[in-house]
Structure formats: C-alpha cells, structure tokens
Amino acid sequence: MALIKDGAFVDDAWTTVGDDDPVPGDQPAIVGFERWQRDRDQLLARGAPLGVRLSSDQPPALIADDLGHFDVVALEFPRFGDGRAYSYARLLRQRHGYTGEVRAVGDVLRDQFLFMHRCGFDAFEVTDQTEIGHWQQALSEISVVYQPAADDRPPAPTQRAAT
Amino acid sequence: MYRYDEFDQTLVDERVVQFRDQVQRRLSGELTEPQFKPLRLMNGLYMQLHAYMLRVAIPYGMMSSEQLRMLAHIARRYDRGYGHFTTRQNIQYNWPKLPEVPDLLADLAKVQMNAIQTSGNSFRNTTADQYGGVAADEIEDPRIWSEIIRQWSTLHPEFSFLPRKFKIAVTGSPNDRAAVRFHDIGIVIVEGDGGEIGFEVLVGGGLGRSPFVAKTIRDFLPKQHLLSYLEAILRVYNQLGRRDNLFKARIKILVHETGTEEFARLVEDEWAQIKDAGVDLSVEEVGRIKAYFAPPVYEALDADVAEFRAQRDADPDFDLWAGTNLAPHRQPGYAIVNLSLKPEGGPPGDATADQMDRVADLADTFSLGEIRVTHEQNLVFAHVRQADLHELWTELTAIAMTTPNMGLITDTICCPGLDYCNLANARSIPVAQRISRRFADLKLQHNIGELRIKMSGCINACGHHHAGHIGILGVDRKGEEYYQITLGGSGAEDASIGKVIGPAFSEDAVVDAVATVVNVYVAKRKDGERFLDTCRRIGPEPFKEKLYGAH
Amino acid sequence: MNLRTLTANRLGDGAVVYLTGDGDWSRSINDGRLITSTEEGDDALRVARRCLEAHAVVEPYLIDIIADTGSRRPAGTRELIRSRGPSIAAGVPAEQR
The missing domain is CATH 3.90.480.20 (Sulfite Reductase Hemoprotein; domain 2)
Structure with a gap:
C-alpha cells in the first residue's frame, strides 16, 4: 500500500487502527466510526492528531459536528463500483466545509482517479505503485469538464462565458 | 442541431x-x-x-x-x-x-459522435421525442434540455458509479412519444399556471424484472433549475440506492421502497441546499445551446397543398402511406415523415450501409440534411415540403422504407434477442419476422388499426414488452424457446404495464396466439376503439378463453 | 456424464472458438476436443486458463454436445446459435438479398 498526495508517492505518517487494537498515544491515528463513538473521550485526550474512517454506508452527516477533531477523514471504496464515497467527499467539502485531508481508501484505481480528485479527495491509498506518471496522466488525459464539483477545474460553460 | x-x-x-x-x-x-x-x-x-x-x-x-x-x-x-x-x-x-x-x-x-457511457452504471444516452422542434402539439423543444443534460451527465465525477444504469428521457409534448414514464427520470415540459414553461419531473419508471410506471415528484420545476434538481435526485439515489442486490439497484426500487412522497421530500431537502450553488447553467449558456435548435428557415407555404392532395387522390399506395406514416408539422405546407425500418420479413430496426447512405442523400435533398431515430426503431425526416412527398415516397420505396405501418401490428419493437445477445433467453427477431409476414396484408393491418407489439428476448426488457399493447417475452424452458404474452401495456402518456395472460407458448404456437388475441379484439371492439381500449374495457378473460379455453 | 466440449470467445474479434485436442482453438465445433469425464473437463479448463492468461481468449466454459456420426452440435438453443451464427439474415429481409 502506498499513499499519493500532491502528485507524489509520500510516506504515510498515519496508522489505521482496528476497532479493538490499541491506539498509539503519540502518533497520528485513523480510527473507525464505531471506535470514535465508543472511545471519543479517550481519543480526544491523546496528544496526537486523529483521523476517522467511514465505510461506504456511513455518510459524513454522522460526523458533521465533530469534524473539527479530525485531520483526516478516510472514505472507503469497498469495490471501485461502489460510488457512494464520491457524494460523501463532495458533501464533506461543499456542505460541511471540511478542509482537512479527505483520503480515498479501499479499491482505489487510476481509472477513477480523476473522478475522486474532482469530488474533493486529496490523498489516495493505492496498491498500484508502478509509476506515479500513470496516476498523473489519469488526471490530465481528459481536460474538459462539464460540471462544477469540489475541484477548481473550470467547467466548459464557465470557460465558454469567458471567451 | x-x-x-x-x-x-x-x-x-x-x-x-x-x-x-x-x-x-x-x-x-x-x-x-x-x-x-x-x-x-x-x-x-x-x-x-x-x-x-x-x-x-x-x-x-x-x-x-x-x-x-x-x-x-x-x-x-x-x-x-x-x-x-x-x-x-x-x-x-x-x-x-x-x-x-x-x-x-x-x-x-x-463527425461529433461517440460511445461514451452507452453502457455501465452511469447516465446513458438522454433520449427525447423524435419530433422535437417540429411537432404540432409541442409546448417547447425537448432537444435543448436534452443537450443540456447530455453535457452535464457526461463523465460526471460524482455519478459515474451509480448503483445501476440511469436513463433520462424528455418530451415537450403532452402526447408522449419518448416513453418517459418508463425511464429512471422522465421530464415533461409543461406550462405552469401563469403561462410560464417548466418541467414536470417523474422518477422511478422502468421495465425489466420489476416494471414500474414513473411517479411525479414535482409538478412544476422552473426551467433554470433543471440541473440542480437532477443533481439532487442523483445525490439521493447515489447514497441510498441499493447496492446489495443487482436486481434491486435501479432507482425505481428505491422510490418504491421509500415511498414517492418521502423520496420527493429527500430530493427537495437536498435541492434546497444546492439550488443556488452554481450547478444550473447561466441564462447565456442556455441561450447559446438553444440557438442551435432555432427553427430552420421554412418557405412560406399554404397549409393546403393542392399538388399533394391530387397525388393522394391519384395514387392509392401513396395515399395509404401518407395517411399512416406522416405526422402533423407545426409549419404550414410541411410534414413529418416516418421511414419504416419494419419491412415485411425484416429484422426490426436494422439498416444496411447502402440504405443509410441513401437516406443521408435523401435527407439532404428533402429534409435539410437531418435525420432522427425513434425509440420505436424507425427513422424520421422532420422537415419535408408536402409538395415533395410523392417524390420522396418514390425514392424511399426503392430502399424498402415506405411500409405504411407506423403504429400498426407489424411496426414491432424488438430487441436483438438470442440471435446476438449474451443475456437473451430466446430469439425475438425471427418471431417479429413471422408476425410481420402473417399480418403483411395491408388491408388487414389497417383494419386492425393501432396495435403496438413489443418483444424482448429476456426479462431485461430492452424490447419494452411490458409497454406493448401486446407484449411478448422470450423465456427459456430447458433449452427450448417459449414466449409469454402480456396484454394491455402502453408506453405512451397513458402508460401502463401489461399483464401476463397465461402460460407461455412454444415458438411454433406464439404467432397463432397473437392472431387469436387479435381476432378476439376484432370481434369485441366497439366503433373507434383501439386494441388497447378494448383490452382495457373487456379485461383478460375473453382473450384467455380463446387462448386456453380448449385445454 | 454428458458429452462435452469447451468453448470461449477469441480476444481480438470475439469469435466463438472451441478448444481442440492439441490445445489450439478452432472456429468449428467439429474440431473441438471431446470431453467424456470430469477429469478431461478439468484438464480442458486448465488448458483454457493458460490461454486466458496468454490473452488469447475470454470466458471459457464447458458445454454439452450431441455427437452423431461425423458431426456434432451443442445441446440447447443458445449454444446452437453460438456455433452457427445468427439464425436470421442480417440487415434486410431474406427475400431482398
């Protein structure tokens, strides 16, 4: 597993912790939503950054009031065809105003990379580590977009108005 | 265009x-x-x-x-x-x-065409009334909004991995020629109380394993909000549509299980939050797209074209065709021409390369270089001068596209079936061919009148069998092809789902069974009643009796 | 057990092919290897899987066939149509071709 951020493979400072595993006290840790609900006070009492991971049937409304506690929200793609997290990412960014890291985890493939990027994901846990160029190409091979989303690509209608 | x-x-x-x-x-x-x-x-x-x-x-x-x-x-x-x-x-x-x-x-x-999203669990081709911009009964041109939807739905980042495929259809006329009530979203252009134009929005229609007629979730949507409203519907569906069962993943199941009112509420709640968030197009961009669909420059002609009338009087074949395959045009002196892709014994909807080339040439000569395809698998010339009709008819007859059967029993909708399709359980084309031969006699067809047969080779219903006045569904019985008949469906504004009449028929018996059904109708119909009307009035029993009574 | 053979579609053109006795593929079902036991079926599937990995064919599977003297045909309409092509003339009515 490798992490892509800002167009490069980077070291992942975060540890994803299972629901019954011990949470490291001094390292950035990502916990599941159930764990967050169960151990909220202990997790907040730690002195290290905290992230939360939502499965594809856990919409971000569940954590809307707690977003200030999280530096990372990881959204799961249990398989690439389960597209719920695209909506969740946009809601996080555009409805709940979340500005921390939104991380795509699970079945994250380069054929969906552009869509994820457009919906507001900015970190990607991937298994295909062959070449970062392939991933960058996936972001640039289609240069026209028709709809506004959570990215800053200007949609065609906006560009038409400007010309 | x-x-x-x-x-x-x-x-x-x-x-x-x-x-x-x-x-x-x-x-x-x-x-x-x-x-x-x-x-x-x-x-x-x-x-x-x-x-x-x-x-x-x-x-x-x-x-x-x-x-x-x-x-x-x-x-x-x-x-x-x-x-x-x-x-x-x-x-x-x-x-x-x-x-x-x-x-x-x-x-x-x-030539500005593509195959983007013609399969997969995302938006499919946006379909519309084939008479857009020319129909006499039209409130507003559906093509403008179809093109707007086409662009918005292309490579949509949020909705490219929906629970299941997603089909949108638009009509600008109260007479529904686009089967909008059997689409995931049906859009009907309507006139509001104050005379302004907007959309009635229907969701959750569909055929396949569980057929549903779409339900209206909004009577009137102001035009400028179409895309934000669609985005709200899709966002609800993308999050809540079932992903645990392929057969329950279409939006029709979500709407059915959630209830129409509750679904509408969810959409309205979502829409309230995004309606002013920049999804909708500017007036200028709508105007830019609309300009492409501005009416062409027509000649100022009399509504009554003496030449056309005289040709009809002189030539009974032409007269029959003109009475059957033309539709009223909004411009005086012009007509909409339907080109039949259902010749006697032909695979419905097929065209050869030579036919396509010839149709393209004829479109240049007679119809402003433009051709349309209908969901009933025929072609349309939308701008033909009535004075040119006889000449066009002669040319089209040479390529076997003037069968005068629009809306009649041989104008069958038909999927590719087991002759081509990996999903099919039975062949459909050969059955359509045999029906078209059995009822080839034009007097007979015209005597029977409007009767829409729709046939699918499997439960996925690409041939819209649920929406056929007579529907035929191919099924597999231990490696043998059988055909189930449904009666009373309609894909039009009076949309309904046909009901299974009884046990399926073998390949050899199915055409006779259709003939039996037709005979019951002819015997029982009252003046002016279409097959569908009689069928709705008398119910299934008289048909059952003739089909199965002997057993 | 029923008489069987193994079929697939060719990667390049999607054409229907049958696995032959010597591990090649043929367009004709008459060249297909006759499979008369579970072991022979497993063996054919193993060969097919290698061809799958070599990107020669897709979706291999076993089908029941009926063998008369000299010629074979698949049991069931679907495989019969696969082996013979569409049962209808394409594009235009037969009488106009």
Whole structure:
C-alpha cells in the first residue's frame, strides 16, 4: 500500500487502527466510526492528531459536528463500483466545509482517479505503485469538464462565458 | 442541431486516446479481462454471443446526413454492412474487432459522435421525442434540455458509479412519444399556471424484472433549475440506492421502497441546499445551446397543398402511406415523415450501409440534411415540403422504407434477442419476422388499426414488452424457446404495464396466439376503439378463453 | 456424464472458438476436443486458463454436445446459435438479398 498526495508517492505518517487494537498515544491515528463513538473521550485526550474512517454506508452527516477533531477523514471504496464515497467527499467539502485531508481508501484505481480528485479527495491509498506518471496522466488525459464539483477545474460553460 | 465547440470536441478526442490506451493495454496483456471489462463497458463495448458489440449514442435521436454517412462507413469498414437502431436511440454494431475499435471511435469523433457511457452504471444516452422542434402539439423543444443534460451527465465525477444504469428521457409534448414514464427520470415540459414553461419531473419508471410506471415528484420545476434538481435526485439515489442486490439497484426500487412522497421530500431537502450553488447553467449558456435548435428557415407555404392532395387522390399506395406514416408539422405546407425500418420479413430496426447512405442523400435533398431515430426503431425526416412527398415516397420505396405501418401490428419493437445477445433467453427477431409476414396484408393491418407489439428476448426488457399493447417475452424452458404474452401495456402518456395472460407458448404456437388475441379484439371492439381500449374495457378473460379455453 | 466440449470467445474479434485436442482453438465445433469425464473437463479448463492468461481468449466454459456420426452440435438453443451464427439474415429481409 502506498499513499499519493500532491502528485507524489509520500510516506504515510498515519496508522489505521482496528476497532479493538490499541491506539498509539503519540502518533497520528485513523480510527473507525464505531471506535470514535465508543472511545471519543479517550481519543480526544491523546496528544496526537486523529483521523476517522467511514465505510461506504456511513455518510459524513454522522460526523458533521465533530469534524473539527479530525485531520483526516478516510472514505472507503469497498469495490471501485461502489460510488457512494464520491457524494460523501463532495458533501464533506461543499456542505460541511471540511478542509482537512479527505483520503480515498479501499479499491482505489487510476481509472477513477480523476473522478475522486474532482469530488474533493486529496490523498489516495493505492496498491498500484508502478509509476506515479500513470496516476498523473489519469488526471490530465481528459481536460474538459462539464460540471462544477469540489475541484477548481473550470467547467466548459464557465470557460465558454469567458471567451 | 447542436454542433460541438472546441470543448465538446476536445473531450471526445481525448476520450478516444484514453480508450485506445486501454485497448492497447488489454491486447498487450497488461490488463486482464476482469480489469478491462469495466473499462470497455464504460465505452459501450460488450462481448456478445458471436463477437464484440459496440453501442454508439445518437443523442436524443438527432443525426446530420454527414453523421449518418459515417455510420454507414463504419458499418462497411468495421462491421458487416449493417447496424441496428435501438429503443434508446442508439445504433449497435454487431461485429467490430477489438483492435479496430479505437479507429472506429476516432472516425466517429470526426463527425461529433461517440460511445461514451452507452453502457455501465452511469447516465446513458438522454433520449427525447423524435419530433422535437417540429411537432404540432409541442409546448417547447425537448432537444435543448436534452443537450443540456447530455453535457452535464457526461463523465460526471460524482455519478459515474451509480448503483445501476440511469436513463433520462424528455418530451415537450403532452402526447408522449419518448416513453418517459418508463425511464429512471422522465421530464415533461409543461406550462405552469401563469403561462410560464417548466418541467414536470417523474422518477422511478422502468421495465425489466420489476416494471414500474414513473411517479411525479414535482409538478412544476422552473426551467433554470433543471440541473440542480437532477443533481439532487442523483445525490439521493447515489447514497441510498441499493447496492446489495443487482436486481434491486435501479432507482425505481428505491422510490418504491421509500415511498414517492418521502423520496420527493429527500430530493427537495437536498435541492434546497444546492439550488443556488452554481450547478444550473447561466441564462447565456442556455441561450447559446438553444440557438442551435432555432427553427430552420421554412418557405412560406399554404397549409393546403393542392399538388399533394391530387397525388393522394391519384395514387392509392401513396395515399395509404401518407395517411399512416406522416405526422402533423407545426409549419404550414410541411410534414413529418416516418421511414419504416419494419419491412415485411425484416429484422426490426436494422439498416444496411447502402440504405443509410441513401437516406443521408435523401435527407439532404428533402429534409435539410437531418435525420432522427425513434425509440420505436424507425427513422424520421422532420422537415419535408408536402409538395415533395410523392417524390420522396418514390425514392424511399426503392430502399424498402415506405411500409405504411407506423403504429400498426407489424411496426414491432424488438430487441436483438438470442440471435446476438449474451443475456437473451430466446430469439425475438425471427418471431417479429413471422408476425410481420402473417399480418403483411395491408388491408388487414389497417383494419386492425393501432396495435403496438413489443418483444424482448429476456426479462431485461430492452424490447419494452411490458409497454406493448401486446407484449411478448422470450423465456427459456430447458433449452427450448417459449414466449409469454402480456396484454394491455402502453408506453405512451397513458402508460401502463401489461399483464401476463397465461402460460407461455412454444415458438411454433406464439404467432397463432397473437392472431387469436387479435381476432378476439376484432370481434369485441366497439366503433373507434383501439386494441388497447378494448383490452382495457373487456379485461383478460375473453382473450384467455380463446387462448386456453380448449385445454 | 454428458458429452462435452469447451468453448470461449477469441480476444481480438470475439469469435466463438472451441478448444481442440492439441490445445489450439478452432472456429468449428467439429474440431473441438471431446470431453467424456470430469477429469478431461478439468484438464480442458486448465488448458483454457493458460490461454486466458496468454490473452488469447475470454470466458471459457464447458458445454454439452450431441455427437452423431461425423458431426456434432451443442445441446440447447443458445449454444446452437453460438456455433452457427445468427439464425436470421442480417440487415434486410431474406427475400431482398
């Protein structure tokens, strides 16, 4: 597993912790939503950054009031065809105003990379580590977009108005 | 009609390059079939029984003669000289070779066509009334809004992996020629109380395993909010649509299980939050797209064309055709011409490359170089001077496209069935052919009157059998083909789902069974009653009695 | 057990092919290897899987066939149509071709 951020493979400072595993006290840790609900006070009492991971049937409304506690929200793609997290990412960014890291985890493939990027994901846990160029190409091979989303690509209608 | 600008063209060209790379990776072995399959499906490329099949979108059924000539070229160069027009205003090629598909797509892109999202769990081709802009009964041109939806729904980042495929249809007339009530979203252009134009929005229609007629969730949506409202519907569906069961994943099941009112509330809640968030197009952009659909310059003609009248009087064959295959045009002195793709004994919806070329030429001569495809698998010339009709009829007769059978018993909707399709359980084309031969006699057909037979080779219902006045569904019984008959369906504004009449018939018996049903109707009908009317009035019993009574 | 053979579609053109006795592929079902036991079926599937990995064919599977003297045909309409091609004339009515 490798992490892509800002167009490069980077070291992942975060540890994803299972629901019954011990949470490291001094390292950035990502916990599941159930764990967050169960151990909220202990997790907040730690002195290290905290992230939360939502499965594809856990919409971000569940954590809307707690977003200030999280530096990372990881959204799961249990398989690439389960597209719920695209909506969740946009809601996080555009409805709940979340500005921390939104991380795509699970079945994250380069054929969906552009869509994820457009919906507001900015970190990607991937298994295909062959070449970062392939991933960058996936972001640039289609240069026209028709709809506004959570990215800053200007949609065609906006560009038409400007010309 | 709409013409691509640099943005539209760039996207389609880039998509061809992207797909060429994916095909290359597959052929080189870098991609396995399970990895490649979703990629090819996102570009309309299926593996069928005998070969690959490529589905090409004809957005809301509109084609220029140049585009149709390219479709003919593709049929010749990459296929076996013919194509099949479908119930969703697409064309399918049955024999393309994988290494050549990128070149095929590059050729399509030269004439502003593509196969983007003609399969896969995303938006499919947006379909519309084939008479857009010319129908006498039209409130407003549905093509403008179909094109707006086409662009918005292309490579939508949030909605490219929906629970299941998603089909939108638009009509601008109260008479529904686009089967909008059997779509995931049906959009009906309506006039509001104050005279302003807007949309009635219906959701959750569909055929297949669980047929539903769409329900209205909004009586009147102001025009400028179409895209934000669609985005709200899709966002609700993307999050809540079932992903645990393929057969329950369409939005119709979500609407059914949630309840129409509650679903509408969820959509309205979502919409309230995004309606002013920049999804909707500016007035200027709508205007830009609308300008492409401005009415052409017609000649100022009398509504009464003496020449046309005289030709009808003089030639009974022409008269019969004119009475059956023409539709009223909003412009005096003009007519809408339906070209039948249902000749006696022909596979419904098929056209050869030679026919396509000839139709393109005739469109240039007689109909402003424009052709439309209908969901009933016929073609349309939308701007023909009535004075030219006889000459056009003569030319079309030479390519077997003047069978005077629009809306009649031989104007069958028919899927490719088990002759081509990997999903099919039984053949449908041969049954349609036999029906068209059995009822070939024009006097007989016209005596029977409007009767829409729709036939599918499996439960997925590409042939809309649920919506047929007579529906025929092919089923497999231990390796043998059987056919179940439904009665009383309609795909029009009075949409209804046909009911199964009884046990299925064997291949040998099914055409006789259809004839029996027709005979019951003819015996029981009252003056002016269509088959559907009689069927609704008398119910299934009289039909059952004749079909099964002896047993 | 029923008489069987193994079929697939060719990667390049999607054509229907049958696995032959010597591990090649043929367009004709009459060249297909006859499979008379579970072991022979497993063996054919193993060969097919290698061809799958070599990107020659897709979706291989076993089908029941009926063998008369000299010729074979698949049991069931679907495979019969696969082996013979569409049962209808394409594009135009037969009488006009």
